[in-house]
Amino acid sequence: MSVPARSPIPSSLYSPSRNAGTPVSAPQTRNPITIRLRKILGTNFTDEATTEALQTLSELYGTQSPVSVSDSKARTAEDPDSDDDWSDENANTRLAVRDHREGLNETASRVRKNLRRDLEDKLAQGSQQFLQAFSEVDQTLDDLQKHVAAMRIACDEAETQLRLSSEASQSLLDRAESLRSEREGVETRKSIVMLFLNRFTLSNEESEAITSREIAIGPRFFEAMNKAERIRNDCRVLMTGEDGPTKVGLDIMASTSSYLEQGYEKIYRWCSFEFRQMGRDVQLEVGSTMRQAISRLSQRPELLSEALAFLTQTRQTALLSAFLDALTRGGPSGLPRPIELHAHDPIRYLGDMLAWVHQAIAAECEFLESLFGLGGLEDEGRARRMVGAVRTFEGSEEEGWVKELLNSAVTKLCVPLKVRVQQTVRSQESSIVSYKVANLLQYYMLTMRRTIGDDALLSTTLSEITEVSYKVFFDAIEAQGRALLRILLDPDDPSLTPPLPILEHAQLLREIMHVYDSSVLDETASEPGQSFNRILDVMLDPAMDMCAAAADEKTRHRPQWDQAVFVLNCWCYLQSVLEAFEFTSEKRRTIQEKIDGRVRLLEDEHYENILRDASLYDTVAIINSKSPSDPLSHLLPAQQLQPTLARFSLWLSSPEVVHSPRLSALSSPSLHSTIHRVCLIRVAKSYAKLCEEVRKSENRYEAASTLLGMERPFGQVGVLWAIFGLEEEGEESTVD
Template sequence: MATAQPRPPLNTRRSSTLTFNSPGLSPGGNTSRPNNPLLHKVQRLLSANLEDSGTRAALDTLGEQEDAEEVPKSTGGAANGAGVQGVGGALKRGGLRKEVEGKMAEGSREFLQAFSEVNDKLSMLQSHLDAMHVCCDEVQTELEKANTGTRYLLEHAEGLRQQRATAAVQQSLVHVFLTRFTLSNAELRALTSREVPVGPELFAAMDKTERIRADCRALLSGEAGEGTQAGLDIMEYTAQHLEAGYTKIYKWLTFEARGFAKDVLEVSATVREAVSRLKSRPEMLSEVLTILGTTRSTSILNLFLDALTRGGPNGLPRPIELHAHDPIRYIGDMLAWLHQAMAGEREFLESLFGTKGDDEKVARRVGEVHALSRHRRVKTGVEGAEKARTDWDRIKKLLDKDFEGCGRPLKIRVQQTIKSQESPIMAYRIATLIHFYKVTMERTIGEDALMSSVLGEIMDNAYEAFFATLQAQGRSLLRFIQPPAAALSAPTQLRDVLSTLREIMSVYATSLLENESSTATTLAKREEDFRDVLDAALDPALEMCGKMAEMRQAEWDRAVFWINCDESVLGTLEGYDFVGARRRAVEEDEAKYVDSLTAEHHSHLLKDSGLEAVVAALREKDAATPLSSLPPANSAAILAAQQAFTAFLSTVDPVSSPRLSLLPPHIAASIHADALRRVSEAYAEVWDAVADPANGYEGRDSLLRRMKEEVRMLLGVQ
């Protein structure tokens, strides 16, 4: 068998055959058959788009069919082979329909055979389904019978499940109720048993009991019913155990209160919490505080006596009574010890009551006025502020109770020291020192406290002793009075009194009492407070000066002596604002004597100047009488006065005068300057009178040669 040669693609092969072997398609052929159907098909095929995928697939199928049926051709001449191939292709194309139809028929037979098998299978399946349907009906019937039989069991089971859920809910509620409204065995043991100490366990049990009672009050506030009886039972049940807890705290605190007899006191958190809880039982707390006050009073008294006689540990600090020879240090040490002890006691009590809040981190000194701050009132509200005020009242009462034993030994020692003082300065320093601590104590524990009363009593004794020394000093000044010295200076007795007064004023100005009250007391109040001291010290001395001045016959001497005394007083009072009223009174008295001396000194200078007669005539004459007609002021008298005045100007000192040498320099300078000013004014009056034509002077320009301005300049008048 010859091997088949490879063939070109179908579209190329068909195109070459039609182009070269068909006579009707040759370019030069005869076109006698214009309606050739083959030509039309060929043209349609040539004009078709063979790039379409469907068309290409159909042609490829035909080509494969043709190749499958082609037989080997002889290898004759090229032209003969081409002709046979074209005829065979044409024959195959003629039987193509038959062949295709045959294949389609064969395919249909195969399809029918396959469907016949499927139909047999479906028939078998249908028979099986019918059998199963019959079986399902039987099962359904049996299920309906079973369902009817078990429906009662299902309903009964559902009811049991609901009852079980309800029982579970009720059990949970009962558990919650018992947990919330009953106490556990451990909590009951903490409230009632002595074996459980006072501490967090007891406090937690009490808190729970209080919460149970609060919840019961809410339960009782509802409608009456079963809950009302339950609430009453629970309230009765918890009241007994709660009272047992408070009794346990009370007994424990009474024991602890007897143990606060040490020097260094520390308050534990348990004690502080116990006191806080016992505040709701005022009777119990009052008894505890009474025991505490008695314990602390005895302890503080023993400590005070030890500080007076034995001193501190190992003798340091030294006993206070070793300084009994120094009154200020002795009394000051005793009061300072009480001040420090009260500060420590106040801190102990504030810690005990828990009154130290965040708004009091800045320490308040003992003696500062205690007042609830606005921050605390806002923070805690009215109720909290009222509780804090109640706590502070308790603290003040305890402070008073704690220090009541120290009052008697303090009073005895201070009074003995006061009675031994003869110096008014020392007596006044003691009085002001006690006065300061009295005010401090009143601000700390109140004016009604025993220690405040003791300090008030010894303060009164100190002031009485001070004024007694001043009165004795005044009586001694008036007992022996002598005339002023030749220099008319302030007497030695006055200077001694003023020295004492200055020391007293210095004590008042620099005392702690003055510093404490300066922010709240006006200047007038301070003057009023010191007026009695000033009068008692100064009035006898001024009375002595007055009697001494009366021993001088000359008014000039009396005035000079008084000015010297007043200047000494003013020098002492200078620099202290709380003696302003008395200083002004002394200045007015001095001004009176200065005016008297100025007038007398002016008369003396006017006489020395030669103008006295002329000025007297000028000031005494009638307005209608010419001055030149008066003998003391005629032209000759004016010329004589002019000569005397010229000599006066050449000798007078415009700065000072020997007659004023006994006065203080600034007073003498002031008097001399004022007198010279008056002399200058008198000369100006005479000048104007001579220059007035109405006075009838002839040759007025030659009578007075010195101008008024020249005289003012020569006399140093400003």
């Protein structure tokens, strides 16, 4: 129902008219009509309850639509022949609006009079509808109750019939239960029999897999063999009871034994055939089937030995053929090139042959280890062999087979390898090449010993040819040493440096030491380099003897030629050649001992020469040889001693005090300074002894201090130390 439009409220209702300046009285403010109007005007009709109430009234009394202007226009459009003009239309619109307002006023008046009655009629109508719905529900419940009673009667009749049927069929159920129990017993016995047959007999497919030649060796065959062995093991356990062996057990053992023998025979034939085919390739791969077959056949050592005999023959032939092809034909399509093309280069020729053999052995060893299942980490914890480590055969049966087969496979390689190596070794004229060859052979000999053992035929062969190569080398250097002793130096050559033959010999020794230093050391020696001492002895001893002999020979032709300096220069040069290598320490000590002996002789000789140059030789000789009871003044009067001291003072001013011309020819500056210093210390000690003897009263010199103080060093040993350029502690050390 639409809310009627509110007519404008006079302003007098909001605030009563009053004259200007007249105050509003309290009774006018509290007028009930005014308060009511203000409350009505201030009411909010937008809340939910008011809106719902108005909506209910609108549905109860309906709605009257006013005649709008658009309806008038529509009627005009329907009647285009109408003679009404625009003013007539406005007049009709105003009449329609006025009629609508009058209708609304009548409706509002009727609502105010009949609202309570209309609402009560509306509620009564709703209650009638509820009563009618509940009547229908009550009728439905009565029908349902009748139906349930009928169903209860039917269920009672069915239960009675079921009880009668159950009593009638009880005997049948008891009989069926008895039959069921008997059936379960039969099924149990049947399952036991089937389990026994499955456990202790082979099926047709399994027996066929073992005995038939048409079925190849494979997983099916090995599964059947495993089952046959398991049957035998289980049967042995059953036959160890108190009742002893049974006929069934004996039959099972005989049957499985026959199957196993046929299976091992089949494995033997298959392995023999496969081993004959393996001779065609140098490098082989082992499949899991072959590995399992060998593991199974190892339980029959006699069959395994016969099968491996075929493998040994084929591998020997294959390796020998491949080695000869590598020597003469090369690889596929000529690459790599044949090894014998490099026969002019002994190091490369022998290195290529030995490298081929080593590679073939490594491949063969890997093949055999894979064949016997020794390639990786085993169950017992054996670790994989590292590269270069010594291969140890720990005594297991498989490792024994690997060692024996590996030795047999390379047996035929020993003869052609030994012949070619010996021909190459014996044809060498250069000692350095011979040593390189011997060192190369020694390296591969040690490698083969680590790989296949010391007692293998190839290791023995390499050991023999290594000894031959070292014998050839030592023969060569011994011949060079003997030739060096026969060399005669030019007697007119005044040079004190090492001669050209010594330089060439030392250069050869240096090259040999470089080869040894960069190669594998002899592991059998107690110390590194001990095996090289023989080479040093053979090469250095003749050179040192040659230097000493040449010095003696030249001394006979040139008396003024300095023999001691020449020998020291040669020996120091030979020692310097060895200093770059640690393994020559023992030989360097031996040479140093000989050098020290020569140095002591040179020191004595140089000391005597200094005493002669300083005019003290005769004086020192008299002091050292006089008897304690003879006064020195009788043997060496003051008139003779004074000129000697004057010449000694003059010598102290010469350059020979600082630098000796003779020792300058030494190739070692440190040796020169050491010898000269030691001799000056000995001269200072001799002068000190002279002063001491002169000052003694028993020698009967008059004015001894004056006699000594006339010439430098004025009888003061400290001044002589300063002239020689020696430290004060030098005096203390020499006095000690």
